[in-house]
Amino acid sequence: MARFFMAGTNLMGGTAIIRGRDAEHVRVLRIRPGEDVTICDTQGTDYKCRLVRADKEEAELEVIEVVPCTAEPSVKVTVLCGLPKGDRTDYIIQKSVEAGAARILFFQSDRCVARPETPEKKIDRWQRIAEEAAKQSGRGIIPEVGWAGNFADALNEAVHTDLALFMYETGEREKLNEVLDANHDIATAAIVTGPEGGFAEFEAKLAGLAGLHVCSMGERILRCETAPVVALTAVMYATGNLS
Amino acid sequence: MARFFMAGTNLMGGTAIIRGRDAEHVRVLRIRPGEDVTICDTQGTDYKCRLVRADKEEAELEVIEVVPCTAEPSVKVTVLCGLPKGDRTDYIIQKSVEAGAARILFFQSDRCVARPETPEKKIDRWQRIAEEAAKQSGRGIIPEVGWAGNFADALNEAVHTDLALFMYETGEREKLNEVLDANHDIATAAIVTGPEGGFAEFEAKLAGLAGLHVCSMGERILRCETAPVVALTAVMYATGNLS
Numbered sequence: 001m002a003r004f005f006m007a008g009t010n011l012m013g014g015t016a017i018i019r020g021r022d023a024e025h026v027r028v029l030r031i032r033p034g035e036d037v038t039i040c041d042t043q044g045t046d047y048k049c050r051l052v053r054a055d056k057e058e059a060e061l062e063v064i065e066v067v068p069c070t071a072e073p074s075v076k077v078t079v080l081c082g083l084p085k086g087d088r089t090d091y092i093i094q095k096s097v098e099a100g101a102a103r104i105l106f107f108q109s110d111r112c113v114a115r116p117e118t119p120e121k122k123i124d125r126w127q128r129i130a131e132e133a134a135k136q137s138g139r140g141i142i143p144e145v146g147w148a149g150n151f152a153d154a155l156n157e158a159v160h161t162d163l164a165l166f167m168y169e170t171g172e173r174e175k176l177n178e179v180l181d182a183n184h185d186i187a188t189a190a191i192v193t194g195p196e197g198g199f200a201e202f203e204a205k206l207a208g209l210a211g212l213h214v215c216s217m218g219e220r221i222l223r224c225e226t227a228p229v230v231a232l233t234a235v236m237y238a239t240g241n242l243s
Numbered sequence: 244m245a246r247f248f249m250a251g252t253n254l255m256g257g258t259a260i261i262r263g264r265d266a267e268h269v270r271v272l273r274i275r276p277g278e279d280v281t282i283c284d285t286q287g288t289d290y291k292c293r294l295v296r297a298d299k300e301e302a303e304l305e306v307i308e309v310v311p312c313t314a315e316p317s318v319k320v321t322v323l324c325g326l327p328k329g330d331r332t333d334y335i336i337q338k339s340v341e342a343g344a345a346r347i348l349f350f351q352s353d354r355c356v357a358r359p360e361t362p363e364k365k366i367d368r369w370q371r372i373a374e375e376a377a378k379q380s381g382r383g384i385i386p387e388v389g390w391a392g393n394f395a396d397a398l399n400e401a402v403h404t405d406l407a408l409f410m411y412e413t414g415e416r417e418k419l420n421e422v423l424d425a426n427h428d429i430a431t432a433a434i435v436t437g438p439e440g441g442f443a444e445f446e447a448k449l450a451g452l453a454g455l456h457v458c459s460m461g462e463r464i465l466r467c468e469t470a471p472v473v474a475l476t477a478v479m480y481a482t483g484n485l486s
Contacts, residue, residue, distance in 0.1 A: 070462045071461070071462035071463045095469055098463060098464075098466060098469050098473075099463075099469070099473060100461070100463055136464065136466070137463045137465065138462065138464045176485055176486045177480060177485060215486075216486055217485050217486065218314070218479070218484055218485050218486060219313045219314035219381065220314045220341060220342075220343055220380045220381060221341075221379065221381045222342075223341060226341050226342070229469075229472065230341075230342060230476050233472075233476040233477060234480045234485055236461070237419075237476070237477045237480050238480070241461055242419055242420060242460050242461050242473070242477055243418030243419045243420045243421065243459055
């Protein structure tokens with residue numbers, strides 16, 4: 001069934017009105033009056049609707065059923081990534097949205113090769129990638145993509161969740177599965193991963209001091225664009241959100 | 244430490260000889276006599292070596308220590324994917340190798356859009372992608388990439404493992420975490436995922452009849468190139484190979 005993302009306020013009173021690009025989309029998909037579509041309010045609620053009428057500018061739909069979107073995980077995970085080079089950001093955004101992230105934030109860390117003066121300029125494009133991936137994978141929300149700032153800002157974001165995980169490749173670390181086994185009952189979590197060169201030792205030390213769990217994900221070295229997706233999948237699996 | 248993949252037979256008698264492209268690589272990396280490198284026999288064993296001498300054609304190394312490669316997972320997972328379009332194969336290969344796959348095989352299924360007359364021609368290129376990813380991620384083997392044949396051939400490959408998982412998006416399915424919880428003690432496993440359009444209903448039915456576990460991975464719809472990596476990560480996590 002076709003899915004459309006719309007702000008909740010358009011859905012009052014048993015009728016939904018779709019305008020603009022989404023109305024055009026209804027036309028392109030050749031949806032006929034009497035056919036059903038799902039409207040998602042981007043807040044985790046799905047509105048099962050039946051098309052009443054549609055023209056180029058506007059489509060009117062009757063709301064048949066209001067249900068929570070079952071695709072939304074029970075745990076809201078913020079993915080925090082040291083800014084990588086080139087289009088690796090796009091890949092991280094797309095795959096993290098598919099795998100169930102609630103937010104994806106990039107930040108500047110010691111070994112970042114990419115040093116955009118104004119990462120804010122990229123946020124619009126990043127957000128569109130997230131919206132596209134959310135539609136494709138049937139998410140109930142459009143995950144927010146943004147810029148966290150520097151390393152300390154990223155740690156600050158992470159510690160304000162129920163379980164903050166810092167992925168690090170060497171030294172003394174906790175085992176990811178042991179940390180997750182001991183923390184099943186969480187509503188929010190954060191995953192912090194590094195840029196191409198990984199984290200500096202002092203960054204890992206700071207993360208530990210700030211109360212994050214410095215974790216290993218096995219002996220295989222994951223690329224900076226693979227690590228967030230693997231860690232996110234582990235969190236989803238451990239919290240029962242992958243079945 | 245630099246890693247080189249070499250056949251085990253070159254490592255007899257406490258001395259290793261590197262020739263050809265790898266010898267050139269020693270030169271490019273400016274490794275000096277007395278410096279240490281790791282030679283991997285591609286069978287899961289690492290040889291810690293010290294460089295004795297090197298020129299353009301040949302490098303001689305003294306074997307100091309022979310150790311099992313700790314990066315190899317305890318379970319050998321064969322990833323079987325319905326052939327996708329374009330460079331999605333490359334992505335599946337690279338990420339599956341990072342995530343710990345032992346073998347990656349593509350096959351033809353009902354909804355494959357890509358229908359290469361001779362997929363065999365692509366295998367050399369696929370294998371090079373696997374080799375590159377194995378080096379990068381510090382694997383102890385170079386996972387085999389190949390062509391399984393048709394759908395029945397793929398099922399046949401899968402049922403010859405200890406735990407054969409068939410990922411399917413609709414209908415009655417087992418929960419992936421319940422299947423994995425009930426099958427911790429496995430030496431081999433198979434993950435079967437579909438092409439862009441997913442599997443046909445009769446294919447899922449056949450898989451079930453053949454004894455595969457037809458599994459769900461939650462309500463989010465994963466792209467055909469994302470599903471194998473997510474499923475593989477779940478298997479690695481559940482079998483203790485992600486920490």
